[in-house]
Amino acid sequence: MDSISALWDRLTGRRRHGLIAAGAAIVAGTLLIAVGEIWEWGWTRLVGAFVISASGTLFGVLLGWSEPGWSRIRCVVRRSARPVVLVLAAIILAPLIVGLVVSFAGLFGGDQEAGVGLLVAGSVVMVFLLAVTVGLAAEALRLALRAAASKNSPDSARSNGKHER
């Protein structure tokens, strides 16, 4: 948090105002959509989405086009890479893998009316997708965790010497 507050302090006043305005517009866009959905005003989705995406873009550009010391923030992000990777992997993968695995229970369900051919085809597709998903996701997770845990992490290496091959 210290890094983020220091970063905020180093931004110019004009930029801070711009960021506050963009943030407020994002909130306003979200509220517009929420109200529109409750009252079933369909047009608010388009307008709200435009406001949110345009404000988000402005927010990102204002931040990116400044130099308050992003290297520090990068270090903070890098330090928390491992838990972030694990949480995101769970959110991304758990429902999918559960869905793919549970689908096989449908083969034996009482309500099953599909023909054998279709069930075989479905099983083949499911097995294929499950294998591809689990295989690739496991390898990606392994490599991501290894990179996150690297002792010689990029920001800890401040070598100024010639690197050798």
Place this chain on the structure above:
Amino acid sequence: MTPTREILWNIDLTGQIGVYAFLFLPFVLIAFGLARRVWMWRTGRPENRFDRMTDRVWGALRDSVMHGRIARRSTIYGGVMHLLIFWGFILLFIGTVIVLIEHDFTVPILGYSFFQGSFYLGYKAVMNTAGLMVIVGVLMAVYRRYILRPATVETAPDDVILLALLVVLVVQGFVVQALRLAVEQDPWASWSYVSYPMAALFQGLPEGTIRGLHTANWWSHMITTNIFLGYFAYSKMIHPFTSLTNVLFRRLQPLGKLERIRDIEEAESLGVARLEDFTWAQLMNVDACMHCGRCLEYCPTFQTNKPLRPRDLVLEVAGYMADRGGIFSGEVGQGAKSARFRAGAGPDRDLIGGVVTQAELWDCTTCGACMEHCPVYIEHVPLIVGMRQNLVLEQAEFPVEVTNVFNNMERLSSPYQFTPNQRTDWARRLEQPVREMADVAAAGEQVEVLFFVGCLGSFDSRNQRTTLALARILQQAGVNFAILGKEETCTGDPAKRIGNEYLAQMMAEQTVETLNQYSFKKIVTACPHCFNAIANEYPEIGGNYEVVHHSQLINELIGSGKIKLDPDSDMMRGKVTYHDPCYLGRYNKVYDEPREVVEALPGVELAEMRRNRNRSFCCGGGGGRMFMEETRGTRINQARVREAMDTGATMLAAACPFCMTMFEDGINGVGAEDRFQVRDIAELVYDAMIKSPKSAAGNGARESNGAIEEV
């Protein structure tokens, strides 16, 4: 019943609001990442890349969107793989936009629905096909990375994370669709031909379970989409943006032209020692690399195990720039064999020494294979030469072997220790004298052709044989030509490529000044390095000439019947292979004429090497490398000689004095002097041509075996 579906089926109010509210996150992240990159590029020096916008836009469409440079014959596997992922992903993106238009614009605002009927059925089939395309493309990528494992491809976490995210996104889409179909049981469900059989399995589950799974997977799919988009700007997935901009703002000048340092006398710093010394376009260049490794496929240094790997050099600079800008750039872990894995070693380093090693810079032969094959037009050679310029001009750091080259060029106007008066020594061996331009001008005459001999052709005993052969051919063909003689100076090419821009400019200006004194129709030269400098670099300093390579002129003379080849000549017969000089082929696209000359030789069969034309492999002599020791890795010239011998040929036809020298050395190096030889195409043609009696008699050359031997 009209085929259609309910958009956001089974999604409650929270989800219907959340799908829009969460939009801000990817937009902020993408905009931040892109803005940081553009901000970093703007730290570079100015350069105009906004000219000829029509050409630029068309090129960007052709080469990026239509995959003109990605899917080439030589890289068909990678090209097809990329096409499947690219177009599959684009179709899925368009599909999502179509749903948004229906749900958020045409229905609520115009009161009109198009997402039904045959359009809807076609949409379902296309979306399923697009998903399959992505999965097949990703599996091809996995097969290449984990099974084929080509030497040019290295796998980093970033690569696999992106492939996994792509697959997960598509599989989530199929599962969400199948779960909805399992409940809705649309009569037209079979149009979703991948999800339809999957839905059959889900149908056996209780509806509550299916709906629960659907909600969970829908949320997961939405979050994954946002993560993927957010990750976009901090991984190599940014390449659709950086590559497209790089292709759009690519260099439209000839590939063989290296930029001059303008006002070199007044320049505060020379060459590139800091990121800020690159131009903004060069900084954009290094960000455009998507790590495909195509620059390595024909790179002489990579293929002979030298430290320089063009991809890694670019990624080192890109990683350094990311460190300086405080952003992530698809970093890839540490401790692996490749420099690529060291990207991100911190911002407090010197560019030369701390980021890029001197060994990398000095190993480059400037052959241009990396630039020719880069799908996104990264210009590696100017990056390297820029850093060489700083080493030479500011730090006086260069291989000791080139000290004499620089000294000789300064004192004698040639890289060799010969005086200008010795430039015409070779001509004494001719039966008929060769005129010099000064004499021609003094006589108030003009010549059709100025024969620019070049330093190697003038002084090197082996290459003098090529010069003699060409001069005799011109005389036999009745071409009205002359040489500059002792007025000729080095074009400056070796100095320029080594990084001595000051000396190179001096040589170039001197040569242009000399050439501009005389009147001639065109210049012919047997040296592709001179050819490239005169054709591509001299116009900028007031030297506008028509210049042809001797292979082009000889081909023209054969075609017009001015040279007649003797079917009974006793020159060698059988297989001859031809080597494309980099500065003739890749840099100036002269591929056909030398081959036509070789094929015209009686009894000769042209045998192509595995790497030919724009995929040719360097001789190792360009970029000033001919004057330097080759101490790292294996010898480039020997690798090429072995490849030439593998064709079954006993003769290598050369068209460049640098290549000639390197191959003579290479043949000796592999111990093949007794069974393999290298000759210039001019020598081969002179041996095979029908000569006039005047020339054949008493010319002092022994021609029994076709060789023009020294007298």
